[in-house]
Structure formats: structure tokens, C-alpha cells
Amino acid sequence: MLTVEVNPEIPQGEWRDYVTSHPEGTYCHLPQWQAVLRESFGHKPHYVFAKNEEGKLCGLLPLICVKGALTGSRLVSLPFAGACGLIADTPDATAALVNKAKSLCDELRCSYLEIRMMKPLPLEMDVNEYYLNHVIELSEPQMMWKRIDHRVRAAVNKSRKLGLVVKTDDSARGLEVFYDLNLRTKTRLGVPGHPLKFFKAIHKHMSGYYRLYLAEVDGRVVSGGIAICCNGVFSACYKASDSNYLRYNPNDAVTWQEIEDGGKEGYRWLDFGRTGSDAAGLALFKRHFAAEEKKLYYYYYPKMPKLVSSNRTGTKYRLLTGFWKRLPLPLLRVLGPMAFRQLD
Secondary structure (H helix, E strand, O other): EEEEEEEEOOOOHHHHEEEEEEEEOOHOOOEEEEEEEEHEEEEEEEEEEEEOOOOEEEEEEEEEEHHHHHHHEEEEEEEOOOOOOEEEEEEHHHHHHHHHHHHHHHHHHEEEEEEEOOOOOOOOOEEEEEEEEEEEEOHHHHHHHHOHHHHHHHHHHHHHHHHOOEEEOOOOOHHHHHHHHHHHHHHHOOOOOHHHHHHHHHHOOOOEEEEEEEEOOOEEEEEEEEEEEEEEEEEEEEEOOHHHHHHHOOHHHHHHHHHHHHHHHHOOOOEEEEEOOOOHHHHHHHHHHOOEEOOOOEEEEEEOOHHHOOOOOHHHHHHHHHHHHHOOHHHHHHHHHHHHHOOO
């Protein structure tokens, strides 16, 4: 006997304990992350919970209804996450969550449902395997140092000799500096940057899980990264850098610091996040850190839509990114948040 409900009243502690005790639970499944998304973008959550006959949680499928003038309405688990699909204790709970999500998609008149999984499911649904995930099995830092590519070791050593220093920063000012770096990085790539409101919400709601790394040269911040740590996984979520300082190898230095800290603190895995299957340069960067490549499985109902983001060599994607690259930064600070909330 299963009970499946959308947005029931679940005590925060019970919800949190279920996620952190489940082997596939991530920070994106936590109630705090729902608060981040609601506060940052105003999207309405439709989280589906399953309970067993004893009234205990036995499954969770977090869903957000994303509405946009350009993209229409869609039900996603979850936007702004590489993978945050369902977690469940039994096949019956899995089936019940998916069936409820399909009904909800029809009820809300969304154009499609998207469930982002890190492993395949026995579902009769269209599946897209465009994205890859890269993870590193962590161990003692000395062991990790030997495992990474010799070119990475040389890059990290060079950055130290040139005076680059990587620090953690919990200040509001540090977060604003990272936001500016991230905006410039995303503009170089031709895509909207994460809004400052989003980063501030992470800092506010993910206390105890979140940390910001900043790399400095002569007191100037030239690179940074945000990591969110939960359930044995050290997630290197966001990276940004000043292209004028790449000779200092700041991205290598920040990434190594995350690996070193994760190993010292006993985390089992470092999650590099998703990579497009055609992003050969980014995939190579991750493999140089001894990252293992795995497929991500994005399931769709009623059928898989034609997504611009899954065809980065297409004319439409190149036109959009080319247009975005030409916009001035002051205008991007205004337009970026409006465009970003409709994406991903």
C-alpha cells in the first residue's frame, strides 16, 4: 500500500533525513534546495512524495514547473541540476512516482515532463543520453596527487610558483566578486549567467553544505568555484575565471583544492557535474583529474522535444550564443536573470 501525494506537509527533519540516508540522495533533493529555487526564480514546486503503509517516506521526485514566453511550460526534475531525478526504496515506489508525474504533467498542461537520472530506469519513455557526468573517487590527497595527469600537477605547481593562492571565502563581497567572474565567463560562452540572487540564496539556505573558493594573484581574484557537499559527495558545481590570467592556471588550482579538501574531509566522490557529449575540451579537462565518465539519462513524457541545448553545433544555437556574446555587460546584468529563469 503506497500513498503518493504532491506537495504534502512533510517535516523538514524527516525530509532531510530521508534524502541523506538514501544512497542516491543529493543536495538537490533537500528541502533547502527547493527554497533556493523558489527564492531565486519564483518557480512553483510540485514535489511528489511516496509513503509506505507505515506512513514512512519511501520515495521522492522533485519537480518544478518552468514557464517561459519562449520555451512554454515544462515539468522538470530539476532545472539547474545535471541530475536530480527520483529516489525510491522499491520498484513499486518508482513506478508510482513516475505515474503521478505523468498525470501532473497532463493536469498542468505542460508541453513535456523531463526526469534527469544518473542511472537508467526500466521506463517506457523517450530518453536522451546527450549529457555526461564526470566523477572522481576520492582518497587521501597524496594518492590523488599521483593519480591525476602529470600536466595537471605541473599546472598546479606553476600556479603556486607564480604566487596564486586559493582561499575559501564566506563573505557577501566574495560572492559578488564570484558573480561578476561568472557573468563574464558565461558571456564569453554566449549564454546567460547565473543571477546574483541565485548565489545569494545558495549562501543563505545551504549553510553547512556550501563553500566558495577564490583564487587570487597579488590580491586580485582571478578565478573561483562554488562547491556544495552532501551525503558523501563533494559537488564542484560552478566555476568561473578571468581569461586574462589563464597563464596562472587558476582553474587547475581551484579544482585541485576542491579535490584535496574533499579527500581530507572523508568525502567518497567529487562530482564535476554534467558535460555535453560534444564538449570535448571540457571533458578532457575533467579526465585529466582522473575523472570517470558516465552517462546521464534524461527521460521524457509524452515524447522528447527538440532541444536547442542538445544540439550545440546547430544554426539556432550558434545564432543565439553569437547574439549574447555581443551584448554589453550592463545590459546582460538586467536581461540575464530574465533569460536564465526560462532555461535549463
